[in-house]
């Protein structure tokens with residue numbers, strides 16, 4: 083954020099934070115517990131204040147835009163993204179927090195009062211807001227009033243169930259309509275889990291979800307009974323069956339390698355320990371990646387990526403076209419992994435010209451950002467600006483706040499384990515030859531960037547053949 087004159091309340095908030103962090107520890111057990119409770123109540127009051135400021139920002143922005151004659155349908159666009167950046171979370175989360183603030187302050191006065199006074203946590207207030215979201219506004223108020231005494235008495239999960247039951251009771255028709263709308267939101271997603279695992283989540287209509295589960299369970303049980311389990315327990319069998327049926331393979335280990343696994347040549351061939359990386363998902367231990375590649379029955383291709391030895395960044399490749407396509411596009415996707423906006427983490431859907439082609443921006447490695455659809459759209463709104471370099475992206479919002487995100491040291495972690503410190507190795511002048519950034523005397527033609535024309539000749543080879551020959 084730009085240094086600017088801080089207003090009095092802002093200076094006060096900063097002072098409270100500093101005082102809290104330097105508070106001497108409690109002298110007794112009793113005092114420690116009292117402090118924990120007091121701090122819990124303070125967090126709740128902070129959440130209430132944040133919700134109030136969020137709604138204030140929303141109203142001020144909309145009022146100004148109305149005064150400027152902006153059509154009602156366009157007023158308030160992009161506010162969720164600005165809230166997200168201010169709270170250091172994704173745009174989607176920012177929009178959800180904006181919706182929460184509106185519901186809380188406009189429709190749920192009892193819940194808001196309970197949060198403000200520290201009776202309930204922000205999580206509980208969000209549960210109430212979420213469960214009444216589909217109700218007409220007058221009914222939301224009824225739920226709020228009737229739940230007022232229960233808010234502080236029950237746990238979060240129970241509170242959600244009670245609010246839902248009351249809401250359904252108050253408006254049967256809306257409840258049924260809501261169920262139908264939820265069905266439209268069925269989807270599958272994947273997110274990393276500890277230990278080289280990931281959660282594959284399917285949000286399905288309840289009967290379908292139960293059917294899928296029962297089907298897998300029954301098949302696994304029959305494999306155990308007929309002695310075809312191969313020593314696997316029921317959970318393992320169900321997981322293997324899920325993969326086999328979803329990918330159409332005969333065994334769960336034979337998943338077609340339609341995924342990018344980035345690995346340096348030392349890790350791949352020479353048993354080096356630097357982790358491989360699945361762009362957008364995260365690291366895999368080198369040994370596990372080697373085993374995955376070597377034991378995979380499906381066709382595996384090796385694609386060589388050229389990196390700069392000074393910092394492990396993928397090298398520049400440019401195009402004369404107006405769209406990002408081919409290998410350049412793929413390299414940008416691998417470089418950024420997920421949407422490049424700070425804290426967004428959403429899957430990539432567009433490769434964006436940071437400086438638009440209309441404004442003279444080029445279709446180059448330097449001027450490219452991989453973005454999710456929503457961030458790409460938000461960026462086109464008035465007052466937003468993206469300034470990109472291979473090493474970083476700076477996002478400026480309509481209030482003039484600046485948020486900088488550095489490109490992940492993906493290849494650096496893999497090749498040297500040493501991340502670059504900020505400020506070092508400033509970006510090369512746009513499209514300058516990557517050679518200029520290498521430390522003198524350390525040029526290695528194996529890993530150093532070839533001239534862009536040669537990149538098109540990246541070789542492909544059957545990795546299994548390659549490993550067999552090595």
Ligand SMILES: [Zn+2]
Pocket residue numbers: 173421422423426427428453454455456457458
């Ligand atoms: Zn995004």
